[in-house]
Amino acid sequence: MERTFSIGRLSTTTGCKVETIRYYESIGLLDEPERSEGNQRRYLKSHHERLLFILHARDLGMSIEAIRQLIVLSRDPEAPCDGADEIARQQLGSVRDKIQRLKLLEAELQRVVESCDGHRIGDCRVIEALAECGACHRDHRAPR
Amino acid sequence: MERTFSIGRLSTTTGCKVETIRYYESIGLLDEPERSEGNQRRYLKSHHERLLFILHARDLGMSIEAIRQLIVLSRDPEAPCDGADEIARQQLGSVRDKIQRLKLLEAELQRVVESCDGHRIGDCRVIEALAECGACHRDHRAPR
DNA sequence: GCTAATCCCTCTAGTAACTATAGGTTCAAG
C-alpha cells in the first residue's frame, strides 16, 4: 500500500492553503482522495503531483477552465496535442497583450505622477490628470 | 436649470454600462442624482465628469478604494496633495511590478510552448513542462 | 491509557468589481 498523507501535509508540501485544496476538490480539479476511518482526507503522491501542476498553471496565469481542459486532454495520450499547445499559446498571447497594455499605463501614470508639484490639492494636477482623457481609448463624448 | 439626461445617455456618452453606473452609485462613488416624476435618474454634467474620472482611474488599474480616497481628497482643495500623489505613485509601482512579473511568465510560457513538437499528447511536453517547477518560486517539496 | 493541543470536518457567507435576470413601471415617438 502506498503511503498516504493528510491535507495539512499536502498543504505544507505544496504551499497551497488547506481551504484552497478543498476548493479544488469541490470544483473537480483534484480527485477525491480516500478517507481515514474518521473521515479525514488521505492523499497519495499522485494528488501531490496533480496539485503542483494546477499551482504552476495558475502561477502562469491560466484560468481554472483552461487547466480543466488540460487535465481532460492529458487523460488521453493518443489525442492530438494541438489542444494543449493551443491553450499554452493563447496564454502566451494574453500575457504579451497584458504587458503591452501595462506599458501604456506605466507611461500614463508617470505623466500623472509628474504633474504634481504643488503642495495643496488645489494646485495638484494628479486628480485633474486623471479626469482628462490622456491616452485613453474609451468611447466617450460630451452628453449631447 | 441645467439640462439633465437619463442613465442610458450617461451610459452611451461614457462607454460605461447602465448596471455599472447604478453599481457605482450603490457603493457611493457616484452621487445620487435627482429623479424624474416617474422615479428615473436625471444626471447633470457633473455626474458625467465624475464618472469619466472613475473610469479613467479604473482603466489605470486603480481599485475602487483608491478612487474613493481620491474623491474624498479632492473635496478639500486646501488639503496637502501628498495623499493624491502617493496613491498615484503606489499605482505606478504596482504596475511596474506587474510588468516585471509578466515578463518572467512570458519567458516561461515561451519555454512551455516551444517544448511541443510531437503530435500526440503522449509526446507533447506542454503538460509535462507545466508539471515541472521551471522558474517557479513556490515553496514545495516531496511529501515526506 | 488518558488528556490536551492540534488538526480536520462540513457548511455558510464574504471578498472585488461587476454582470445578469426577473418582474414590473415610465417615457417618448408616431
Next chain:
DNA sequence: CTTGAACCTATAGTTACTAGAGGGATTAGC
C-alpha cells in the same frame, strides 16, 4: 393614445478563492 424601448428594484451569479462557526479526529506527551 398606443406601443416598444428604456427604466426601475431586488436578487443572484460570476471568478477564485478566503474566513468563520461549531463541531469531531488524531497524535504527542506524560
